[in-house]
Amino acid sequence: MTADISNPIIILVDPQLGENIGAAARAMFNLGLNEMRLVKPRDGWPNQAADKNSAGALAQMQPVQVFDTLAEAIADLHYVMAATARPRDMLKPVYTPKSGIKECRTRAAEGQKIGLIFGPERMGLINDAIAKSQGVITIPTNPDFSSLNLAQSVALLAYEWLRDQGKTPDKILNPGDSFPVEQEKLEEFLTRLEEELETRRFFRTEEMRPTMKRNIRNMFTRSDLTDQEVRTLHGMLSALIEQKKPPK
């Protein structure tokens, strides 16, 4: 998304089911990553189940590269993080996705090529693979149910990578062509509404009037009404104040 920073390369080590490779490809490409490498895919490559489950992603992404060893797959990279459960018996920094991806981005901004490696389904990465990485990213999961699948893990790290990079504003108020009404027109409606209420003695006491008016105004000013909506409100008000017609 940012021209200056290369996206990380997703590396699947010993993946088993083609379906999972395809789902991982779909997830990463959905989120804007387009380079995948495979180390010894069990069922060979290319793989029909992977193609099918990628929903077209594999055909559109950069062609997947296949390697015999992890060492070859990461040979040209500068910084490699292993996405896996917290290793018990290795001295390796363990990051959350947030802090780990931040570290990756810092390095990518310096021109480093980044790799994220993922182990086979259910088993996770073996220690030899983890030892080849500079650090570990562990996705915090429910301790009672932590079987996050491969595509989900890929998706979450890809999402974390892209999370703060998009150009989408945090909040868009007017998704369509509509635009908030000019205050003058809103004021015109509110004044009309108040007058109609006055003539019906809605504001019981002099003391209450200012507070009640303010409360009513707040209801309408808070909601970014459009021009069309204010016209609709006028129409509703007109309808409401008409004399009830006798049933035919």
Add this chain to the structure above:
Amino acid sequence: MTADISNPIIILVDPQLGENIGAAARAMFNLGLNEMRLVKPRDGWPNQAADKNSAGALAQMQPVQVFDTLAEAIADLHYVMAATARPRDMLKPVYTPKSGIKECRTRAAEGQKIGLIFGPERMGLINDAIAKSQGVITIPTNPDFSSLNLAQSVALLAYEWLRDQGKTPDKILNPGDSFPVEQEKLEEFLTRLEEELETRRFFRTEEMRPTMKRNIRNMFTRSDLTDQEVRTLHGMLSALIEQKKPPK
């Protein structure tokens, strides 16, 4: 994760394949959410394919509730966000996952019950459903390939919800029992190393010596060596400085 804040309820509207309901359940439960509601699941409920694909999540989560209408499914909630593509013809605030979930958390912290609604696979939510929500969360995807699947969408919002709430430290340096070596022992090794290098005239000139020593020290001090590792380094050094033995 935080005792004071209730997690959002995941609501699937008109879900079709049981497999996808199961995958969504697995994803949300992996990430610590445990309440799912369904509105008119096409193939009825309970659903064997859903159970199977949930990898046990559906059996451990709070029992799924099923409703005939979205209105009933959200009746007891205070704030509902629709996860869907940006609606073209409706006046509804559109948030990124980051800002939308932040809004949800702010409200949850006030005691509001939050719902996140998701439409059927491929189709997304219909306008009537979106109209029942207070806002829209749109996950930014690759404009050339935006077919994020249901379980992935659920996973990403669940992840965003939990992202900043965990108690996991951002970085753990010593995952095992190991602990950094005392500086005294590191110094002892470095001094020994320098002496061995001195006796081999490694430091060519007087001028270069301080810089070279500093560079060597930096290599070893930077990496949080453990006691055991320093012992290993001593062993390596001892081995290296031994006379080459003649081949037998």
